[in-house]
Amino acid sequence: MHNIDGLVEITSEAELAKLVGAPMPQSIAKERRALRDLDREWLAASPFCLIATSGADGSCDVSPKGDPPGFTLVLDDTTIAIPDRPGNRRVDGFRNVLANPHVGLVYLIPGRGDTLRINGRARLVSDAPFFDRMVVRGHRPSLALVVEIEQVFHHCAKAFLRSSLWKPETWNPEVLPSRPRIAKAVEDREETLEELETYYGEQYAQRLYG
Numbered sequence: 001m002h003n004i005d006g007l008v009e010i011t012s013e014a015e016l017a018k019l020v021g022a023p024m025p026q027s028i029a030k031e032r033r034a035l036r037d038l039d040r041e042w043l044a045a046s047p048f049c050l051i052a053t054s055g056a057d058g059s060c061d062v063s064p065k066g067d068p069p070g071f072t073l074v075l076d077d078t079t080i081a082i083p084d085r086p087g088n089r090r091v092d093g094f095r096n097v098l099a100n101p102h103v104g105l106v107y108l109i110p111g112r113g114d115t116l117r118i119n120g121r122a123r124l125v126s127d128a129p130f131f132d133r134m135v136v137r138g139h140r141p142s143l144a145l146v147v148e149i150e151q152v153f154h155h156c157a158k159a160f161l162r163s164s165l166w167k168p169e170t171w172n173p174e175v176l177p178s179r180p181r182i183a184k185a186v187e188d189r190e191e192t193l194e195e196l197e198t199y200y201g202e203q204y205a206q207r208l209y210g
Helices: 013-020 025-029 037-045 092-099 129-134 158-163 179-186 193-199
Strands: 048-054 060-066 073-076 079-083 102-108 115-125 144-155
Touching (some): 060 092, 102 144, 129 144
Antiparallel strands (some): 073 079, 102 115
16 A cells, blocks of 8 residues: 555554544444335335445445336345346446355435445345346346345435535536546547447437346
């Protein structure tokens, strides 16, 4: 790792606890090992989640997953399933799961600052009867992530409040170059900028499930 002048590093849990203090009792008590009705309602309303994984060597990945609300199926009180959709085929997180099954999930609902967090052990499944319930726009997934829940709890809204994430008046999507320009500038793409603009244009949204 690089040396940084003036850096004061924390190297033990004791140092960390001294700096940030002990967790509030309610923060510990809210953890559960099974879904309740409100958790199921949250999953039914959520169109988006982030999946954190790590490989055998400790390398990490966080991958977004999105679909119509309710895309995560609740199989029982301690098991959920997340469909895979066509993408860039990197499958970094899935390769991590093959080496290390531990996963962390954060479920968002647009406009809400609080989130639902689920931690557990995952496995990859190439088919199951419940795949028929995961069809969207005629696309039946060829792969799903099944998660055995070990920990579930709701997380407070402070990060979203600090960032003003859901306030449209703070949005400025034009502050950075467009996706085609970023691809051309930093990804060593052989296509011309015009070709990339066509690829990421209106037709891009039409290829979400094919």
